[in-house]
Amino acid sequence: MVVNKNFMEGKVALVTGSTSGFGLGIANQLAAKGCSIILTGLGSQELIDSIVNDFKSKYTSRVDFVPVDLRTTESVQGFCDKVTSLYPNGVDILVNNAGTIYNAPVEELPLDKWNDVMTVSVTSPFLLIKHFLPGMKRKGWGRIINMSSQMGVISLAGRSAYCASRSGLIGLSRCVALEAAPYGITCNAICPGFANAPMSHGLIRDYANKNNLTFDEAMQVFVEKNNPTKKPVEINEICGLVEFLCSSSACNMTGAPILVDAGFTSQ
Known part of the structure; x- marks a missing residue:
């Protein structure tokens, strides 16, 4: 996997849930790699300031934090307008990473929770793509990466909203890939499995509580039970894949749901 280190120099990247x-x-x-970064996500002002200052201390490229509530279309539209005011030529790389989860049997799932999951994980990515895709077309280059999940290709009981949203994001990625293909733009969906990352940590904590284990013990048992590799997916593995998908080496890789699941869905 060969990546040109300078390929992304000067590009503008928007990453939700960052x-x-x-x-x-x-x-x-x-x-x-030289991209200007637009950050957005949840957290206290202290946390946000700390992240922005960390970026400014480590990188020479520009960094901006723009708040948004991905649960409302009005907030997303305002967010798009703000980003466009900062970068009139739009963004080159769009990573729709933000997501939310609510677990309950179908008959017990509140409609407002269903709507929150679908709006954050499907509608907001659609709106962001809709807004920034025309600029990518004008430039003749773009990378759209949607963070789905292994639960976008399989399912588990009690996760109807999450699985539906992740499947929907894969379908959206495929359609956008076809529409954008003639313009030098790719669109792919990354589908991580059980990972050493915040959303999976919630599952691990639940598993620990149910089985009277410490978090570390639960992580080891849970991963060994579910992942054929006996290892969790690590954040740096997903980061490396994103870098590859943004490179010239991946210009013909589009419309793909890419599983990084430690072999879970092959069982």
Whole structure:
């Protein structure tokens, strides 16, 4: 896997959910390669200031934090307008990483929770793509990366909203890939499995509580039970994949749901 280190120099990258986990790691990876970064995500003002200052101390490229509530279309539209005011030529790389989860049997799943999951994980990526895709077309280059999940290709009981949203994001990625293909733009969906990252940590904590284990014990048992590799997916692995997908080596890789699941879905 050969990547031109200078290929992303000067590109503008927007990464949602970039105050923790995969999103923060991806934003760092792209900044290290010379991209200007637009951060957005949840967290206290103290945390946000700390992240922005860290980026400014480590990288020479520009960094901006722009807040948004991905649960409302009005906030997303305002966010798009703000980003466009900062970067009138739009963004070159769009990483729709933000997501949320609510677990319950279908008959017990509140409609507002279903709507929150679908809006954050499907509608907001659609709106961001809709807004920034025309600029990519004008430039004749772009990379759209949607963070789905192994639960976008399989399912588990009690996760109807999450699985539906992740499947929907894969379908959206495929359609955008076809529409954008003639313009030098790719669109792919990364599908991580059980990972050493915040969303999976919630599952691990639940598993620990149910089985009277410490977090570390639960992580080891859970991963060995579920992942054929006996290892969790690590944030740096996803970051490396994002870098590859943004490179010239991946110009013909589009419309793909890319599983990084430690072999879980092959069982």
